[in-house]
Amino acid sequence: MRYDSITEAIGNTPLVRIDPAVHGLRHIDLYAKLEMLNPFGSVKDRPAWHMARPLLAEAAATGRGTVVELSSGNTAKALALLAGMHGLGFKSVTNRMRVPEVKELLLLLGAEIEELPGRSECLDPTDTEDPLTRFHQALSEPGGSYLHTDQYYNPLNVEAHAAGTGPEIVADLDGKAPDWFVACVGTAGSSTGVAKVLRAQDPSVKVLGLVADKSDFIPGIRTIDEVHQVGLFDPGTYDTIEPVTSQEAIDGMLTLIRRCGILSGPTGGAAYHGAVRRLRRVDAGLGGDERRAAVFIVCDRAESYLSYVRARRPELLGAATRAAAPLTSPDDVPPREPVKVVEVAEAREWLGGAESRPLVVDLRGPHAYAALHIEGSVNIVDELFDELLRGGLPFSKSRPVLLACPVGEKSVRYAALLTRMGHPDVRSLAGGIVGWRDAGAPLVHE
Numbered sequence: 001m002r003y004d005s006i007t008e009a010i011g012n013t014p015l016v017r018i019d020p021a022v023h024g025l026r027h028i029d030l031y032a033k034l035e036m037l038n039p040f041g042s043v044k045d046r047p048a049w050h051m052a053r054p055l056l057a058e059a060a061a062t063g064r065g066t067v068v069e070l071s072s073g074n075t076a077k078a079l080a081l082l083a084g085m086h087g088l089g090f091k092s093v094t095n096r097m098r099v100p101e102v103k104e105l106l107l108l109l110g111a112e113i114e115e116l117p118g119r120s121e122c123l124d125p126t127d128t129e130d131p132l133t134r135f136h137q138a139l140s141e142p143g144g145s146y147l148h149t150d151q152y153y154n155p156l157n158v159e160a161h162a163a164g165t166g167p168e169i170v171a172d173l174d175g176k177a178p179d180w181f182v183a184c185v186g187t188a189g190s191s192t193g194v195a196k197v198l199r200a201q202d203p204s205v206k207v208l209g210l211v212a213d214k215s216d217f218i219p220g221i222r223t224i225d226e227v228h229q230v231g232l233f234d235p236g237t238y239d240t241i242e243p244v245t246s247q248e249a250i251d252g253m254l255t256l257i258r259r260c261g262i263l264s265g266p267t268g269g270a271a272y273h274g275a276v277r278r279l280r281r282v283d284a285g286l287g288g289d290e291r292r293a294a295v296f297i298v299c300d301r302a303e304s305y306l307s308y309v310r311a312r313r314p315e316l317l318g319a320a321t322r323a324a325a326p327l328t329s330p331d332d333v334p335p336r337e338p339v340k341v342v343e344v345a346e347a348r349e350w351l352g353g354a355e356s357r358p359l360v361v362d363l364r365g366p367h368a369y370a371a372l373h374i375e376g377s378v379n380i381v382d383e384l385f386d387e388l389l390r391g392g393l394p395f396s397k398s399r400p401v402l403l404a405c406p407v408g409e410k411s412v413r414y415a416a417l418l419t420r421m422g423h424p425d426v427r428s429l430a431g432g433i434v435g436w437r438d439a440g441a442p443l444v445h446e
């Protein structure tokens with residue numbers, strides 16, 4: 001294979017059959033579409049190139065322009081490389097860079113990263129208060145100087161998969177569509193584009209979309225609450241949408257890595273886990289020599305997610321075993337652990353009390369904190385908090401602590417963790433900083 005440009009190596013990824021001894025399905029051939037083997041490392045190489053190509057051709061003529069995208073992961077990675085190849089800059093705008101390795105890699109690739117305060121990791125266009133949404137709207141206004149690829153709305157995102165990923169799957173299955181197609185949903189570009197092609201081939205194809213479980217985090221995909229919010233997502237694409245937890249995603253990753261030699265990241269693991277869970281029920285209803293085929297996508301590789309895995313399964317990376325290890329992640333605490341949750345009015349009274357002087361810890365990102373925070377609070381972003389907790393309780397037991405996060409979900413879990421670790425008075429702010437602001441309570445900025 002000889003190429004004039006690395007972009008020619010995008011696509012034509014392998015379809016690899018998973019050994020039935022691994023998944024245990026008797027009547028179903030399960031195949032992994034290895035999008036991780038694209039040259040920039042992920043399923044997003046195709047849409048990034050498809051969306052950027054027309055813009056880059058124009059900009060390269062003048063040598064001016066910055067490609068910009070709302071992405072904290074794989075799209076940003078591919079676009080940063082493509083922009084660099086064309087002598088242009090790339091700017092990633094996000095309200096949260098949650099995976100440190102990805103952030104560092106983007107910086108290595110020459111990307112500029114702008115982190116805005118925000119509520120969820122994904123763009124919610126209906127939330128006009130969200131700075132990310134406002135930035136997105138500004139980018140879409142005519143006459144702007146940025147080359148905006150607009151992955152959440154750009155039909156070329158879907159088209160990249162309808163032109164490449166889908167037809168490749170059909171060709172590798174000897175001209176037939178699989179009975180099941182399984183994909184994780186981020187922008188919905190890959191699942192929508194592939195489903196379109198497979199259903200054109202055979203309208204009875206079943207499509208399973210996978211999302212992260214409520215309040216859980218699997219880098220690159222939406223949660224069950226976020227999935228209906230935006231752009232390219234059409235519920236008609238999917239026969240079912242099912243949640244996967246981060247622990248299940250890691251289990252799936254481990255099976256692919258340790259048993260199949262496929263160096264998958266968390267969303268590939270989530271797709272494998274979700275696929276096998278659903279297909280077991282299908283398999284049980286098949287008999288004789290009935291055969292079915294199913295395909296899932298392995299979106300990217302494992303190496304960028306070591307800190308993600310470490311925070312959730314320290315024992316996998318050589319740390320002490322889970323049973324013996326101190327609790328260091330809010331995911332380690334059972335969801336029903338009793339926690340003191342305080343409403344805004346109660347919290348204000350508590351903070352104003354002369355004697356108790358609670359320490360207010362704001363768990364949001366630094367930009368969100370800089371924009372608005374509770375006076376006197378300290379900012380410890382949750383990843384750093386995880387690190388601190390690894391060394392034991394980071395605060396004196398004699399000072400009460402109020403934890404605040406964007407909407408009060410994460411702080412509950414950290415409050416449970418700190419309580420488990422022996423702190424006598426940790427409380428979580430109900431509704432988070434958003435609830436505090438909505439109640440008209442005072443906030444200051446730096």
Ligand SMILES: Cc1ncc(COP(=O)(O)O)c(C=O)c1O
Nearest residue numbers: 185186187188189190220267299
């Ligand atoms: C790791 C990973 N998996 C899955 C997806 C989902 O792909 P799509 O945006 O096509 O829905 C993404 C998207 O960014 C991703 O980065």
